[in-house]
Amino acid sequence: MLDKIGIAKRIAQEVQDGTYINLGIGIPTLVANFIPENISVVLQSENGLLGIGPFPEEDEVDADLINAGKQTVTTTKGSALFSSSQSFEMIRGGHVDLTILGAMEVSENGDIANWKIPGKMVKGMGGAMDLVASADNIIVAMQHCSRSGDSKLLSECSLPITGLRCVKKIVTDMAVLDVLPEGGFKLLERAPGVTLEEIKAATAGKLIIEGDIPEMKI
Amino acid sequence: MINKVVANADEAVKDIPNNAVLMLGGFGLCGIPENCISALLKTGVNGLTCISNNAGVDDFGIGLMLKTRQVKKMISSYVGENAEFERQLLSGELEVDLIPQGTLAERIRAGGAGIPAFYTPAGYGTEVAEGKETREYDGKMYLLENWLKADFALVKAWKGDTSGNLIFKGTARNFNPMMAAAGKITIAEVEELVEPGELDPNHIHTPGIYVQRIFQGKDYEKRIEQRTTRLR
Numbered sequence: 001m002l003d004k005i006g007i008a009k010r011i012a013q014e015v016q017d018g019t020y021i022n023l024g025i026g027i028p029t030l031v032a033n034f035i036p037e038n039i040s041v042v043l044q045s046e047n048g049l050l051g052i053g054p055f056p057e058e059d060e061v062d063a064d065l066i067n068a069g070k071q072t073v074t075t076t077k078g079s080a081l082f083s084s085s086q087s088f089e090m091i092r093g094g095h096v097d098l099t100i101l102g103a104m105e106v107s108e109n110g111d112i113a114n115w116k117i118p119g120k121m122v123k124g125m126g127g128a129m130d131l132v133a134s135a136d137n138i139i140v141a142m143q144h145c146s147r148s149g150d151s152k153l154l155s156e157c158s159l160p161i162t163g164l165r166c167v168k169k170i171v172t173d174m175a176v177l178d179v180l181p182e183g184g185f186k187l188l189e190r191a192p193g194v195t196l197e198e199i200k201a202a203t204a205g206k207l208i209i210e211g212d213i214p215e216m217k218i
Numbered sequence: 219m220i221n222k223v224v225a226n227a228d229e230a231v232k233d234i235p236n237n238a239v240l241m242l243g244g245f246g247l248c249g250i251p252e253n254c255i256s257a258l259l260k261t262g263v264n265g266l267t268c269i270s271n272n273a274g275v276d277d278f279g280i281g282l283m284l285k286t287r288q289v290k291k292m293i294s295s296y297v298g299e300n301a302e303f304e305r306q307l308l309s310g311e312l313e314v315d316l317i318p319q320g321t322l323a324e325r326i327r328a329g330g331a332g333i334p335a336f337y338t339p340a341g342y343g344t345e346v347a348e349g350k351e352t353r354e355y356d357g358k359m360y361l362l363e364n365w366l367k368a369d370f371a372l373v374k375a376w377k378g379d380t381s382g383n384l385i386f387k388g389t390a391r392n393f394n395p396m397m398a399a400a401g402k403i404t405i406a407e408v409e410e411l412v413e414p415g416e417l418d419p420n421h422i423h424t425p426g427i428y429v430q431r432i433f434q435g436k437d438y439e440k441r442i443e444q445r446t447t448r449l450r
Binding site: 045046047048049054055056057058061062063064065066067068069070071072073081082083084085087088089091092111116122123124125126127128129130133134160161162163164 | 245271297304307316318323327341342343345376387389391392393394395396423440441442447450
């Protein structure tokens with residue numbers, strides 16, 4: 001099984017040189033730490049920044065410079081600042097190449113639920129609905145099962161959805177899976193030490209296994 | 219140039235009536251109109267509808283106006299980090315419209331730009347789409363969303379001049395420029411107020427035509443929600 005760092009490291013391998021990327025809050029934010037040095041990308045923050053740099057040193061902290069998770073950040077050389085409306089023009093306009101975000105549930109046709117638990121949690125969707133409705137390439141980073149042990153890879157989402165048919169790939173603590181256009185989770189890789197039987201037992205939606213499934217290389 | 223200067227926040231907000239629709243700039247606590255919020259706490263105006271991406275935290279920003287029960291309705295995209303907000307929402311004391319962030323930004327932009335409605339893909343097939351017109355363009359489905367406007371827009375800028383031109387700093391720009399355009403009366407509070415000619419016209423983010431009142435704010439706390447640093 002992978003920890004959060006492991007999931008972030010595995011997703012970093014999906015990052016292509018020369019791309020613009022939006023990273024969601026949580027595990028996705030960690031991905032930035034593991035992008036190889038020979039790959040050049042620009043990170044977008046939907047509040048209005050292209051070119052998120054590392055966290056500031058103590059004496060560089062600027063209250064006027066935060067990421068979408070409200071953390072203090074710095075800017076990279078060549079960064080740009082803009083309004084939130086222009087930020088979402090970039091997102092809806094298809095200019096951001098890759099979106100990596102967390103999820104509570106993903107269905108086998110690529111629906112995602114990550115903004116609301118009726119009666120329990122009402123925090124809002126933030127920019128997630130705009131991102132998932134717009135990006136061509138969406139990777140979900142999440143645990144394979146909830147804390148109570150229920151599968152988060154379902155035939156249909158049980159929670160209110162954030163977007164329809166949008167997730168392309170999922171990296172969990174147990175596996176890497178593609179979401180096929182015709183429906184189904186196609187198993188690509190197993191996490192170190194995780195068996196096919198364990199993945200089958202933890203996946204409630206339609207799981208497709210063809211041939212040998214290699215272990216992830218991290 | 220037209221002089222739009224008012225003495226301070228108290229003067230700027232004194233005619234905001236009960237049940238007014240307000241826009242308040244900011245993302246989290248970054249770029250919020252701190253001085254105007256303090257002044258509204260003093261006037262005690264209530265029944266307000268507040269359009270703002272977030273609702274502050276329990277003891278800062280719009281969170282302070284929630285505690286005093288001055289807010290009837292919030293229109294926001296994300297309201298975590300605020301226990302009092304969540305309590306009032308779950309108990310039904312506070313009305314809340316949650317809107318996707320890009321849709322919120324664009325509805326405000328549309329309000330200031332004279333565009334009554336537009337189609338967006340965000341929220342199609344979700345709760346957000348309930349009761350809304352949909353339409354297909356190039357094989358993809360979109361929702362019709364309406365503009366948003368406000369009686370008063372309260373915005374915060376880094377620098378401004380007495381004729382209302384504004385420059386923002388860092389990510390404190392966020393919703394402020396669109397709100398400035400979407401308010402019938404826009405009140406700008408700035409960290410540094412200068413005379414016309416002192417700001418380079420090439421660097422103006424919000425032209426003064428959108429601003430009706432401006433003042434130099436004071437005692438900015440600029441609270442940070444998630445102070446995240448790295449070691450040298």
